Amino acid sequence: MRGGRGGSKFAGMSDRREFLGWLGAAAAAGLAWPRSVAALERRLGAGGLLPSAAAAGAGAGSGAAGTFGPGPGPGPATDDFWELVRQEFLIPSDRLYLNVGTLGPQPRVVLDAAVEHMRRVAMTYPPGVDWSGLEQALGALLHAQPAGFAFPRNTTEGMSFVANGLELKAGDEILTTTHEHIGGLCPWQLVAKRHGLTLRELPLPVPPADAGQLVDVFRKAVTRRTRVVSVSHVTFTTGLVMPVRELVDLLRPRGIVVVVDGAHPPGLMPLDLGALDPDFYASSPHKWLLAPQGTGFLWLREEWRTRLWPSVGSGDWDNLKLGAQRFNHLGTLDESRLAGLAAALAFHQAIGPERVHARIRELRRRLAEGLATVPGVTVVSPPDDGLVAGMVAFTTGRVPALELQQRLEKSANMRTRVIGEHGYGWMRLSPHIYNSPAEMDRAVELIRKELA
Numbered sequence: 288m289r290g291g292r293g294g295s296k297f298a299g300m301s302d303r304r305e306f307l308g309w310l311g312a313a314a315a316a317g318l319a320w321p322r323s324v325a326a327l328e329r330r331l332g333a334g335g336l337l338p339s340a341a342a343a344g345a346g347a348g349s350g351a352a353g354t355f356g357p358g359p360g361p362g363p364a365t366d367d368f369w370e371l372v373r374q375e376f377l378i379p380s381d382r383l384y385l386n387v388g389t390l391g392p393q394p395r396v397v398l399d400a401a402v403e404h405m406r407r408v409a410m411t412y413p414p415g416v417d418w419s420g421l422e423q424a425l426g427a428l429l430h431a432q433p434a435g436f437a438f439p440r441n442t443t444e445g446m447s448f449v450a451n452g453l454e455l456k457a458g459d460e461i462l463t464t465t466h467e468h469i470g471g472l473c474p475w476q477l478v479a480k481r482h483g484l485t486l487r488e489l490p491l492p493v494p495p496a497d498a499g500q501l502v503d504v505f506r507k508a509v510t511r512r513t514r515v516v517s518v519s520h521v522t523f524t525t526g527l528v529m530p531v532r533e534l535v536d537l538l539r540p541r542g543i544v545v546v547v548d549g550a551h552p553p554g555l556m557p558l559d560l561g562a563l564d565p566d567f568y569a570s571s572p573h574k575w576l577l578a579p580q581g582t583g584f585l586w587l588r589e590e591w592r593t594r595l596w597p598s599v600g601s602g603d604w605d606n607l608k609l610g611a612q613r614f615n616h617l618g619t620l621d622e623s624r625l626a627g628l629a630a631a632l633a634f635h636q637a638i639g640p641e642r643v644h645a646r647i648r649e650l651r652r653r654l655a656e657g658l659a660t661v662p663g664v665t666v667v668s669p670p671d672d673g674l675v676a677g678m679v680a681f682t683t684g685r686v687p688a689l690e691l692q693q694r695l696e697k698s699a700n701m702r703t704r705v706i707g708e709h710g711y712g713w714m715r716l717s718p719h720i721y722n723s724p725a726e727m728d729r730a731v732e733l734i735r736k737e738l739a
């Protein structure tokens with residue numbers, strides 16, 4: 288391949304096999320792979336796709352955890368490197384996928400881990416999942432106490448656990464915004480209707496001048512009856528990054544519970560849950576972390592691990608010693624998705640979180656700058672990198688966004704998202720590491736042509 292070309296940072300990484308070897312060796316230091324992924328290691332190890340030491344460390348049938356050394360360190364990666372990364376995905380070469388904001392495609396190692404787990408279940412030897420290893424790996428990536436994690440299927444379920452589990456009574460008020468996804472909004476609508484709560488959706492400036500303007504929206508809106516503020520960390524409408532820490536500083540002294548719909552940030556941007564310190568943070572690693580669909584998490588601040596009511600009654604629902612783990616007792620589960628989550632975390636660490644975040648930022652910026660030159664388009668996502676992540680949303684001039692979406696799908700095999708919610712009528716694009724700068728340019732030119 289191109290690895291031997293002059294100038295490549297990965298010169299010498301001459302073929303896909305070598306890259307996979309590097310990938311295995313570069314997985315996060317100290318990350319313990321759960322049993323089911325150990326089975327995958329053995330299989331890949333036997334095929335020579337992972338370093339033999341790692342494969343041997345996995346131990347045949349022992350469930351022992353393999354540990355990999357650190358990757359090649361931070362720093363920019365070359366186009367050659369990203370081309371190799373693209374080959375780890377099953378996305379057809381002519382497919383222009385720009386909707387990770389809805390669902391992330393899984394790389395091979397993730398798919399294989401999930402499938403291997405399912406195979407073992409079918410063989411009547413369910414390997415189980417190392418839940419504690421998952422908590423540790425997520426905690427390390429997101430700077431969060433591992434004991435705070437529970438594993439619902441997605442953000443919607445996590446947010447529902449919170450809305451249903453808090454003790455709220457008629458007259459209590461919940462504040463949210465007019466930029467919430469149904470997954471973060473409907474759980475509150477449901478409890479509001481059932482218990483006679485007031486739910487107020489506050490408009491946000493589009494785009495805001497700065498984070499302070501966003502905090503002011505809530506400063507002005509809170510009343511003596513406000514019990515909960517629920518916001519997206521990154522909105523699905525425009526990719527706006529909400530100032531969660533500043534909101535916590537404003538609201539916690541007033542006794543208001545801060546609930547964050549964090550569907551997007553893990554895998555998309557640096558996330559320090561310990562520093563943000565919300566009461567609850569619900570997420571969907573099947574988006575930017577590229578985990579199997581139906582893989583969520585809910586992180587609970589320490590006081591809530593024993594206080595929140597579980598929504599599902601099963602064994603140990605009231606065993607307070609279990610803390611957040613009470614919320615994992617949901618009857619029989621599809622654990623293969625969690626085996627896939629463990630592999631997704633390893634994959635993310637192997638590429639390098641900083642490298643992933645920087646690549647997404649670069650691709651997003653290229654898209655936004657290109658789209659700004661298209662007649663009829665107005666970019667509604669914030670222009671400032673500090674206020675936006677991963678997505679670019681825009682008006683589509685004389686062609687309605689839905690029609691543009693259909694035309695692009697048909698003519699260019701391009702997947703986009705229309706933000707029809709709340710009457711916005713925008714188009715949204717969201718790239719990830721399997722995309723290239725050339726694809727960003729192509730997307731812009733395709734849109735320019737359709738809108739001409």
Ligand SMILES: Cc1ncc(COP(=O)(O)O)c(C=O)c1O
Nearest residue numbers: 441442443468470471523550571
């Ligand atoms: C901000 C936000 N919240 C919640 C959701 C719902 O996610 P899920 O379907 O994984 O529950 C989405 C999905 O796109 C989203 O963008």
